[in-house]
Amino acid sequence: xxxxxxxxxxVWKQKDQNSPGRMKTYQAKKVSPDxxxxxxxxxxxxxxxxxxxxPIAFDSDxxxxxxxxxxxxxxxxxxxxxxxxxxxxxxxxxxxxxDVIAIEPWRAKPFPVLRDLxxxxxxxDRIIQAGGYISVSTGNPADANALPVAKKDAxxxxxxxxxxxxxxxxxxxxxxxxxxxxxAKVSHLGLLPQGKPERDRRVWKMVSQMDKEGFxxxxxxxxxxAVCPKKVSALFIARMNRDYALSVAKGQPDAx
Amino acid sequence: xxxxxxxxxxxxTTKWSRYxxxxxxxxxxxxxxxxxxxxxxxxxxASAAASLGELGYKVTCFCYQDTARRAHSIAAQGxxxxxxxxxxxxxxxxxxxxxxxxGGDYRAREANVYRLAEVSNAIIDQSVAQGVPFAREYxxxxxxxxxxxxxxxxxxxxxxxxxQQLLLGAYQALSRQVAKGQVKIYSRTEMLxxxxxxxxxxGIVVRDMVTGKISSYSADAVVLATGGYGNTFYLSTNARGCxxxxxxxxxxxGAGFANPCYTQIHPTCIPVSGDHQSKLTLMSESLRxxxxxxxxxxxxxxxxxxxxxxxxxxxxxxTRYPSFGNLAPRDVTSRAAKLVCDEGxxxxxxxxxxxxxxxxSIGRLGKKAIEERYGNLFEMYERITGxxxxxxxxxxxPAIHYxxxxxxxxxxxMSTIPGLFVLGEANFSDHGANRLGASALMQGLAxxxxxxxxxxxxxxxxxxxxxxxxxxxxxxxxxxxxSEHLKRLLSIQGSRTxxxxxxxxxKLLWENCGMARSDQSLKTAIKKIAVIREEFWKNLKVTGxxxxxxxxxxxxxxxxxxxxxxxxxxxxxLERRESCGGHFRVEYQTEDHEAKRDDDNxxxxxxxxxxxxxxxxxxNIEPLQYEVVTMSQRSYK
Numbered sequence: 001x002x003x004x005x006x007x008x009x010x011v012w013k014q015k016d017q018n019s020p021g022r023m024k025t026y027q028a029k030k031v032s033p034d035x036x037x038x039x040x041x042x043x044x045x046x047x048x049x050x051x052x053x054x055p056i057a058f059d060s061d062x063x064x065x066x067x068x069x070x071x072x073x074x075x076x077x078x079x080x081x082x083x084x085x086x087x088x089x090x091x092x093x094x095x096x097x098x099d100v101i102a103i104e105p106w107r108a109k110p111f112p113v114l115r116d117l118x119x120x121x122x123x124x125d126r127i128i129q130a131g132g133y134i135s136v137s138t139g140n141p142a143d144a145n146a147l148p149v150a151k152k153d154a155x156x157x158x159x160x161x162x163x164x165x166x167x168x169x170x171x172x173x174x175x176x177x178x179x180x181x182x183x184a185k186v187s188h189l190g191l192l193p194q195g196k197p198e199r200d201r202r203v204w205k206m207v208s209q210m211d212k213e214g215f216x217x218x219x220x221x222x223x224x225x226a227v228c229p230k231k232v233s234a235l236f237i238a239r240m241n242r243d244y245a246l247s248v249a250k251g252q253p254d255a256x
Numbered sequence: 257x258x259x260x261x262x263x264x265x266x267x268x269t270t271k272w273s274r275y276x277x278x279x280x281x282x283x284x285x286x287x288x289x290x291x292x293x294x295x296x297x298x299x300x301x302a303s304a305a306a307s308l309g310e311l312g313y314k315v316t317c318f319c320y321q322d323t324a325r326r327a328h329s330i331a332a333q334g335x336x337x338x339x340x341x342x343x344x345x346x347x348x349x350x351x352x353x354x355x356x357x358x359g360g361d362y363r364a365r366e367a368n369v370y371r372l373a374e375v376s377n378a379i380i381d382q383s384v385a386q387g388v389p390f391a392r393e394y395x396x397x398x399x400x401x402x403x404x405x406x407x408x409x410x411x412x413x414x415x416x417x418x419x420q421q422l423l424l425g426a427y428q429a430l431s432r433q434v435a436k437g438q439v440k441i442y443s444r445t446e447m448l449x450x451x452x453x454x455x456x457x458x459g460i461v462v463r464d465m466v467t468g469k470i471s472s473y474s475a476d477a478v479v480l481a482t483g484g485y486g487n488t489f490y491l492s493t494n495a496r497g498c499x500x501x502x503x504x505x506x507x508x509x510g511a512g513f514a515n516p517c518y519t520q521i522h523p524t525c526i527p528v529s530g531d532h533q534s535k536l537t538l539m540s541e542s543l544r545x546x547x548x549x550x551x552x553x554x555x556x557x558x559x560x561x562x563x564x565x566x567x568x569x570x571x572x573x574x575t576r577y578p579s580f581g582n583l584a585p586r587d588v589t590s591r592a593a594k595l596v597c598d599e600g601x602x603x604x605x606x607x608x609x610x611x612x613x614x615x616x617s618i619g620r621l622g623k624k625a626i627e628e629r630y631g632n633l634f635e636m637y638e639r640i641t642g643x644x645x646x647x648x649x650x651x652x653x654p655a656i657h658y659x660x661x662x663x664x665x666x667x668x669x670m671s672t673i674p675g676l677f678v679l680g681e682a683n684f685s686d687h688g689a690n691r692l693g694a695s696a697l698m699q700g701l702a703x704x705x706x707x708x709x710x711x712x713x714x715x716x717x718x719x720x721x722x723x724x725x726x727x728x729x730x731x732x733x734x735x736x737x738x739s740e741h742l743k744r745l746l747s748i749q750g751s752r753t754x755x756x757x758x759x760x761x762x763k764l765l766w767e768n769c770g771m772a773r774s775d776q777s778l779k780t781a782i783k784k785i786a787v788i789r790e791e792f793w794k795n796l797k798v799t800g801x802x803x804x805x806x807x808x809x810x811x812x813x814x815x816x817x818x819x820x821x822x823x824x825x826x827x828x829x830l831e832r833r834e835s836c837g838g839h840f841r842v843e844y845q846t847e848d849h850e851a852k853r854d855d856d857n858x859x860x861x862x863x864x865x866x867x868x869x870x871x872x873x874x875x876n877i878e879p880l881q882y883e884v885v886t887m888s889q890r891s892y893k
Contacts, residue, residue: 016804034529036640042534042755049753049799049808057807059322061495064537065636066420067326082639089639114466115805122443125323129435133428134387138307138705140378141385145342148396158389158414161421165325189387 005031005097009044011056012104014113017120021113023102026056033093037080038063038070040092041103056103057116065089065229068164071171072117073104078168078227086166086229106171110178110214121167123213124181130209131202132185134195153191160188162230169224169232175216180224182210183240184232190243200247207244257512257865259878262666263367268884269350272371275667279710280717287312290716291475291723293460294318295447295502298327299419299697300680301481302426303704309433311709316473317430317441318462320497324441325427328483328495329700332419333540333633334403335411336383336697338376343400347408349373354885356695359405359585360660360688361837361853362887363518365861365880367667368685375706376698380412382705386425390414403693404541405585405892411694416540416632422697426704446810448738450478450506450676451731453724457676461734463742465810468803470739472726477675477712480506481704484659484681486519488818488825489770490762492656493525493538499814503663503682504821511671512863512876514684515661516821517829520691520838521771522657523589526640526650527609536655537640539612540633541693544582546617546626547650549573549589551610555600561611561649572596576848580892587690587838587851588892590654594771595849597653604651613649654771658696660687660838661828664863664878668711669703672863674719677712679703684861689837742802745812750795754812757792761785761815761822769826774842778830782823789819824864824873831875834858846889855887 007028014021028044035043038060045055061069065086072087074080080090095101103117111119149157161184169180186203189195195202218237225234264271264278282290291314294305302324305317321327341347353373357364380398384390390412391399400409414421433439444465451459451472459474485500486492507513524539550569557564572592577584584592593610596602603609618626623646627634634645641651662684663671669685671678680700687695724730768781792815800806835844835851836858844852853859861878 032530032532035532036534039532039534043532046753046755049797050751052797052799054799055808057805061321061326061497062328062331063496063535064331065639066331066417067321067328067495069321069326084635085639089636091639091642093642118805121322125325125431125434125441125443128325128428129431131435133432134385135432136382136385136429137310138303138382138429138709141381144340144380144384144390145397147384149392150396151392151394154389154392154396157387158391158421161389161414161424162417164420165323188389192387192389194385194387 003097005033005092005095007031007095008100010100010102011116013116015115017112017114031092033091035092036063036088037074037090037092038088057118059118060088063088066164068166071106071119071166071168073106073171075102078106078171079229084229084231106167108170108176110176111167111170123215124165124167124178126213127178127182127206127209128185131198131205132189134189135198147193149192157188157191160184160191160232160236163232164230166229168227168229170215172223172227173216174221175219177218178210178215179218179237179240180228180232180234182206183236186240186243187236199243200250203240203243204247257672257863257874257876259512259664259672259863259876260666261365261878262668263365264667268366268370271367272374276710279714282713282716284312288314289721290314291316292477292479292712293473293475294479294481295460296327296481296483296682297324297427297430297441298329298481298483298680299423299426299700300704301327302423302430303701304479304481304679304708305439306426306429306433307705307709308712309436309438312438315433315439316475317439318445318447319441319443320446320465321443323443324430325424327423328498329423329697330420331495332697333416333538334542335401335413335418335694336379336422337403337410337694338380338412338698339373339410340377340380342398343409345408347410351408352376352410355406356686356692357688357885358890359692360690361851361890362688362855362859362882362885363836363880364686364688366882366884371707372686372699372702375702378706379698379701383422383425386429388414388421388425401542401545402583404544404583404589405692413542416542416630419697422701426701447502448505449734450509451734452509452673453728453730456674458724459726459731461731461738466805468806470735472731472735474724474726474731476721476723477677477715479677479679479708480663480682481679482682484662485821486656486659488762488822489656489765490758491528491533491536491766493522493536496535500817500821501814503678504817506663506671506673506676508866509673510866511673511676512664512865513661513824514664514861514863515828516825516864517832517839518660518689518837519656519825520586520658520660521590521654523586523593523654524612524652525655526637527604527606527653537636538657539637539650539652541586543612543630543633546629547582547612547614548616549582549610549612551596551601551603561613570596570601577892584892585690585692590771591840591849593654609651609653611649612652614645615649618646658691660684660689660691664861668714669708670711670715675715677708679708689839739802742809742813745796745809745816746798746802748794748796750797752795753797754808754815757788757796758811758815758818761788761818764788765822765825769829772840772842773829775830778826781826782830785819785823785826792816792819827873828862828864832858832862
């Protein structure tokens with residue numbers, strides 16, 4: 001087990017959506033390499049509460065990399081330096097004594113800051129509401145094995161479905177594009193036979209909503225794929241663009 | 257407290273179909289006049305809200321997360337059970353029912369469990385129709401694997417992310433209803449209390465976690481799907497935000513709390529690494545399909561695992577339970593791990609750990625096959641521990657994972673408060689004293705998709721329609737009380753943080769009411785909890801104000817519940833003078849350290865009734881009658 005570290009944190013502090021924010025410096029002392037990044041922040045916060053100071057507000061929930069709640073830019077990279085790793089799974093053994101660490105919220109116009117590192121990502125919900133589903137009500141569907149799905153299609157659909165909706169792809173994109181998020185859902189459902197009937201309508205409606213929310217366009221830098229904690233491939237964006245072009249070519253789908 | 261389970265009469269196998277044929281219905285034009293509040297958007301809550309919205313009810317849904325898609329069902333890894341019998345290995349509804357009853361150590365209600373097994377197949381059909389990408393074979397059909405406590409392969413899975421995919425299916429169905437205007441979701445909104453009007457649940461008081469504003473919502477019925485209370489123990493596999501506020505405050509409003517001492521300790525979690533630890537991470541039970549559990553035969557053997565020869569390893573599950581081996585149920589496996597660690601044969605720096613070894617499977621199947629099955633779990637293990645489990649065995653140790661206890665419900669899933677329904681982990685109904693792997697997802701979705709839509713109609717069809725205004729005095733008084741509770745927490749201005757109290761309480765519970773419980777340990781815990789609680793209310797420190805986004809206040813509010821709930825868990829454990837499932841009293845064990853039930857005296861559900869602050873709660877019982885199952889000493893040998 002390696003030694004404890006002392007770190008300097010520069011953290012974005014902002015009281016609420018309407019107040020201006022600024023970077024504030026904190027010291028994180030006696031940090032164990034076995035701590036997770038968020039546990040390191042917990043320890044800093046405990047000390048701040050003791051001193052009667054305002055703790056650093058940040059989002060987290062499952063702390064095992066699956067819920068998509070945690071969302072912070074660490075030294076300029078959403079979720080920090082480790083590939084395929086959410087901030088909650090990042091451990092301090094990847095830092096060294098004396099490091100200065102900058103911690104900021106997701107920066108994107110459609111994700112307003114609510115406090116410190118916490119942002120409002122409800123725009124992503126509204127994109128799913130626009131059509132990110134298969135229209136089937138609870139009832140008596142056909143037997144699950146009535147419709148075989150080729151393993152490679154099911155596997156590829158699962159690759160896309162692995163998206164945790166954290167929004168890191170938006171945060172890293174210079175255009176604040178949500179194309180990786182949207183394309184992951186469009187591909188997941190479009191690849192499966194169950195999702196085929198609504199394929200045109202779905203992509204058209206989801207992309208329209210994405211535009212309405214103020215997310216930018218994709219300019220193929222692949223930064224989204226690089227920071228995606230679930231390694232969702234940017235190739236899904238190409239698939240979505242093709243689906244979208246086809247849906248437009250077939251005529252504007254029924255918007256109802 | 258009157259405990260009428262309202263189990264339909266007739267043979268077990270036809271109870272549910274008869275109920276469905278005979279229950280009252282609400283006609284489509286009237287459905288839109290009925291409103292329902294659903295608290296929680298996990299598998300149970302999201303599936304219920306979506307299904308009720310589809311039927312035409314007006315649904316208002318609440319979650320503390322920033323979006324409905326993040327509820328902790330998402331973290332379930334291994335799979336979901338169903339009696340499809342696709343592998344032709346002898347499975348049936350009857351067998352799934354038998355396994356679940358036996359797995360729960362004969363402490364669950366027969367009729368509820370049979371219904372669960374009965375609707376299990378429809379859940380798989382429904383999920384596939386929604387586009388849940390379950391694992392498939394090359395022929396395009398669904399793949400299955402086996403899980404603990406069963407000798408058939410009945411578990412459906414989507415890599416190691418089954419909970420995520422099922423939840424996203426339910427969330428997407430819910431989103432469709434939001435788009436249609438059938439459901440309105442309030443996220444980052446926490447339920448603070450339940451509101452009763454003339455003894456009937458008619459609404460809730462909530463806090464907007466961004467602005468701090470406290471307000472009320474009223475409806476024809478309230479549905480709680482708020483998960484379990486595992487976080488009372490501080491360290492658990494639950495998400496940080498999981499809490500017991502909705503069920504605990506409903507208990508204090510008169511809902512019976514059933515079997516609080518039935519807590520599940522999951523055998524395969526990553527061991528604690530230090531005092532900073534904020535939660536524990538589960539390694540899916542599915543790993544036990546290919547991993548072998550062992551410890552050194554010799555006490556204090558600190559050699560690295562690779563240097564311990566085969567002959568000096570004790571594969572204790574395989575020797576103790578030859579017919580189930582590494583796939584023994586969770587409670588049995590956890591206790592076995594504790595036994596070997598108590599003997600001083602535990603591994604890792606703390607000695608609180610056992611090995612889960614894949615070397616043999618990798619040798620037999622190749623690394624690629626193991627990677628395909630569990631790749632994401634191995635990666636997760638490496639991220640957390642910095643160790644490569646392909647090279648050396650994983651270290652695992654039991655941790656609090658799930659709570660079988662919860663608010664008491666009848667066959668309709670209605671609590672002792674009329675109009676208050678409770679679904680999923682929040683209720684007590686289906687798992688008895690121990691839940692089998694891959695059954696939580698099954699129960700959450702069964703309750704939400706296939707049970708509540710019928711039983712709530714039956715309730716609406718047989719009660720008078722009435723939705724009070726939220727200006728009614730009952731609402732205003734409850735809002736006032738909730739607001740004063742928060743102010744009180746803020747006004748103490750002592751010197752200890754909510755986390756420090758939570759950690760102290762959790763440690764006390766784990767040590768005295770965890771894997772092994774005794775008359776003495778429980779009495780000690782009850783006394784000490786009173787002391788911690790007193791200090792909590794004298795020496796707590798919360799910063800900030802109630803009218804803002806204040807995470808310290810949120811936590812303090814939740815911990816104030818744990819201070820009371822922790823005591824009830826111990827009280828229930830103390831009164832249940834037998835061992836069953838996850839509840840292990842050291843005084844009641846067989847010669848080879850297995851749980852020893854006392855069916856003559858404890859074949860019942862213990863339902864606790866709140867009597868007011870500072871008063872001892874009353875323990876009521878619902879006797880469990882087994883018409884079909886023959887109770888036996890549970891054996892996995």
